[in-house]
Amino acid sequence: MVAAVGVAFILFALFLGPSITEAALGHGPNDFFPYSVNGNLKPVGPWARVPDVHIQRSDPITDETLPPPKGTKDTLLVLGADGALGRDELLRLLVGGRNSLLVALFATLIAMTVGMVLGGVAGYFGGVLDGAVSRLIEFVMAFPLLLFVIMIGSTAADHIDDYRLWGLLDKGMLSLILIIGVFTWFYPARIVRARVMELKEAEFVDASIMAGAGNWWIMRRHLFPHLVGPLVAVASIALATNILLEAGITFLGVGIKIPGTSWGTMLVQTWGSPLSPSSFNPELTTLWVTIFPTAAIILTVLAFNVLGESVRQAIDPMGAPA
Amino acid sequence: MKLVFYAVRRAVVAFFLLVALTFVTFVIFWQIPSDPACYVLPCGPARNLPPASEFKRVRHFMGTDRPIVVQYWNFLAHAVRGDLGTAWTGMYEDQTGKIFRGPSVGSTLGDAVRVTGSVVLGGVVILLLITIPVGLLAASRPNSIFDRTVLAVSLVAISTHPIVVGTVLQTFAGKDWQLVPSQGYCPLIGGQTAGGGFASNQAALSCGGPKDWATHLILPWITFALFFVAIYLRMIRVTVIEALGSQYVRTARAKGAGEWRVLRVHAFRNALLPILTMVGMDIGVALGISLYIEAVYGLPGLGHVALTALNGTVGFDLPFIAGLVLVVGIVVIGLNLVIDIVYAVLDPRIGSSSRERRRAFGGLA
Numbered sequence: 001m002v003a004a005v006g007v008a009f010i011l012f013a014l015f016l017g018p019s020i021t022e023a024a025l026g027h028g029p030n031d032f033f034p035y036s037v038n039g040n041l042k043p044v045g046p047w048a049r050v051p052d053v054h055i056q057r058s059d060p061i062t063d064e065t066l067p068p069p070k071g072t073k074d075t076l077l078v079l080g081a082d083g084a085l086g087r088d089e090l091l092r093l094l095v096g097g098r099n100s101l102l103v104a105l106f107a108t109l110i111a112m113t114v115g116m117v118l119g120g121v122a123g124y125f126g127g128v129l130d131g132a133v134s135r136l137i138e139f140v141m142a143f144p145l146l147l148f149v150i151m152i153g154s155t156a157a158d159h160i161d162d163y164r165l166w167g168l169l170d171k172g173m174l175s176l177i178l179i180i181g182v183f184t185w186f187y188p189a190r191i192v193r194a195r196v197m198e199l200k201e202a203e204f205v206d207a208s209i210m211a212g213a214g215n216w217w218i219m220r221r222h223l224f225p226h227l228v229g230p231l232v233a234v235a236s237i238a239l240a241t242n243i244l245l246e247a248g249i250t251f252l253g254v255g256i257k258i259p260g261t262s263w264g265t266m267l268v269q270t271w272g273s274p275l276s277p278s279s280f281n282p283e284l285t286t287l288w289v290t291i292f293p294t295a296a297i298i299l300t301v302l303a304f305n306v307l308g309e310s311v312r313q314a315i316d317p318m319g320a321p322a
Numbered sequence: 323m324k325l326v327f328y329a330v331r332r333a334v335v336a337f338f339l340l341v342a343l344t345f346v347t348f349v350i351f352w353q354i355p356s357d358p359a360c361y362v363l364p365c366g367p368a369r370n371l372p373p374a375s376e377f378k379r380v381r382h383f384m385g386t387d388r389p390i391v392v393q394y395w396n397f398l399a400h401a402v403r404g405d406l407g408t409a410w411t412g413m414y415e416d417q418t419g420k421i422f423r424g425p426s427v428g429s430t431l432g433d434a435v436r437v438t439g440s441v442v443l444g445g446v447v448i449l450l451l452i453t454i455p456v457g458l459l460a461a462s463r464p465n466s467i468f469d470r471t472v473l474a475v476s477l478v479a480i481s482t483h484p485i486v487v488g489t490v491l492q493t494f495a496g497k498d499w500q501l502v503p504s505q506g507y508c509p510l511i512g513g514q515t516a517g518g519g520f521a522s523n524q525a526a527l528s529c530g531g532p533k534d535w536a537t538h539l540i541l542p543w544i545t546f547a548l549f550f551v552a553i554y555l556r557m558i559r560v561t562v563i564e565a566l567g568s569q570y571v572r573t574a575r576a577k578g579a580g581e582w583r584v585l586r587v588h589a590f591r592n593a594l595l596p597i598l599t600m601v602g603m604d605i606g607v608a609l610g611i612s613l614y615i616e617a618v619y620g621l622p623g624l625g626h627v628a629l630t631a632l633n634g635t636v637g638f639d640l641p642f643i644a645g646l647v648l649v650v651g652i653v654v655i656g657l658n659l660v661i662d663i664v665y666a667v668l669d670p671r672i673g674s675s676s677r678e679r680r681r682a683f684g685g686l687a
Binding site: 131135138139141142143144145186187190194233237240241243244247248264267268271280290294297298300301302305 | 335336339342343346474477478480481482483484485486489493552553556560599603605606609610613614618628646647650651654655658
């Protein structure tokens with residue numbers, strides 16, 4: 001119950017939150033506030049009032065920063081600024097969270113569906129089908145995700161980046177969903193395959209065959225209910241890893257295009273690039289810009305895990321508590 | 323005998339998988355528009371480019387003017403003999419027009435595999451050292467406060483990006499408290515090393531031996547283990563809880579077995595096989611995670627060389643990438659092959675095919 005409320009709150013905050021917060025604060029997620037960063041481009045911390053101007057004036061000769069023009073109103077950055085550009089951390093967190101969650105949810109859905117179908121077919125029918133699916137699984141497992149990402153980035157991504165699913169997705173999200181979905185389905189597939197292989201030898205399946213049940217009936221009525229537990233457990237973990245995977249892929253230059261953002265993007269933007277990582281420097285950046293996205297991911301993952309656990313218990317009360 | 327046949331059959335399939343893997347790589351990279359000759363000659367919008375004949379000559383030297391199938395066959399023919407060729411990055415032409423080959427792909431990858439292998443192997447050991455005892459304890463008291471706390475903490479661990487975990491560990495344990503070295507790699511055997519290819523520090527230039535190796539890698543290992551703790555902990559916990567509810571554990575208890583013996587002999591042994599499968603499944607993911615860990619700690623591993631090869635301004639270093647795919651494929655497919663065979667040896671049920679069992683039902687099934 002608590003979990004359902006938590007997940008409902010998260011969904012509400014991410015899908016309606018941005019517009020409400022925007023209206024309340026009077027600025028958008030992509031607005032720059034140059035006065036929210038200091039000389040070293042270090043962003044301000046939470047609950048800061050900064051001048052509501054989008055350009056910074058500096059003295060043309062001494063290059064010193066001049067105060068904002070007289071009569072400028074202040075605006076409130078609830079969670080401070082997001083980095084050197086000085087945008088509202090809270091708003092970007094909300095907008096980015098929607099993107100992160102959409103990518104992770106859709107990718108998990110694709111992976112679970114493909115994994116369940118292929119794994120189930122392989123496990124149930126065995127033989128040549130099983131061999132083919134198992135080899136396909138090994139192929140995908142062994143194929144380096146990184147190379148595929150770069151390949152997609154330089155060939156196909158440009159064609160599908162503009163497809164936005166009636167405005168639901170930001171630019172670049174569809175390729176992320178497809179990449180993650182295509183490269184993670186083998187995980188549920190192997191679990192389902194192993195479980196089905198075990199289950200089809202069970203007495204209740206034999207009894208069902210005796211009673212004249214067909215393959216489809218057995219799969220739907222006798223095997224599928226046993227798969228819900230493991231699948232929900234895998235899905236709730238996959239949600240977390242997919243959010244992080246999205247960060248990793250965006251890190252490599254494929255994925256959500258600026259000014260769109262996501263939790264993963266916000267997380268890694270302070271840490272340079274994989275080839276030239278930057279270590280933490282308190283002069284240049286604050287820990288806040290890392291703490292907030294991390295906390296957001298943790299809370300979301302916790303909420304979905306607890307919800308998944310409740311769902312599983314409702315469907316499969318006999319199973320072990322996962 | 324049946325087992326040997328099984329192993330040989332799987333090995334043959336594995337070979338063809340590797341062929342398919344590298345062929346797909348070749349096809350993919352030929353779809354990306356770039357001119358390999360640019361690795362040797364200046365390219366771009368400059369006005370004083372070398373003449374077209376020069377480009378033709380370089381392409382012929384590299385062999386990229388031949389059909390892609392021929393190129394692939396050459397790669398394969400050399401690869402089966404253990405020769406992965408030379409990289410395009412690092413090729414150059416001297417004043418007289420003589421073209422020199424780049425560094426050997428095999429030796430570069432060999433060094434990188436050692437680094438990444440150290441990270442992943444040590445990380446898996448740390449992971450199992452954490453998850454097995456904690457998982458057993460949590461499973462023996464399901465839904466207790468300890469159990470709930472462990473699950474929550476493991477979820478926090480999986481929700482934190484390895485880059486963040488790594489940087490936090492590095493900043494505090496490595497730099498502020500000076501407990502262990504904060505970056506660089508030391509070889510296990512032999513003394514001198516070039517240190518990190520990037521972010522190298524002077525201290526890394528003269529170190530080696532088991533002690534230096536372990537102290538330099540302890541933070542990467544922990545970072546690696548923390549990412550996987552949640553998945554393994556849950557899996558061990560669920561398997562053990564299931565086993566504890568089974569008839570044979572009830573029998574063991576009825577015969578007077580203590581709690582510890584039940585956990586160790588009856589419950590834990592059942593969790594071992596799924597752990598084995600999961601390690602095999604995760605090895606590809608582990609190599610990806612290792613990329614971030616290598617970046618944070620400045621380790622010259624597979625992730626680092628892969629990024630360098632893909633990050634070229636002129637295009638992609640095909641011989642290097644193909645070699646990398648082959649090496650990673652051998653590791654992942656080979657490991658899974660070994661695990662499947664070990665599985666078949668350990669679990670006699672795998673050997674007896676379902677067809678035989680069905681026959682026992684008189685063909686009804």
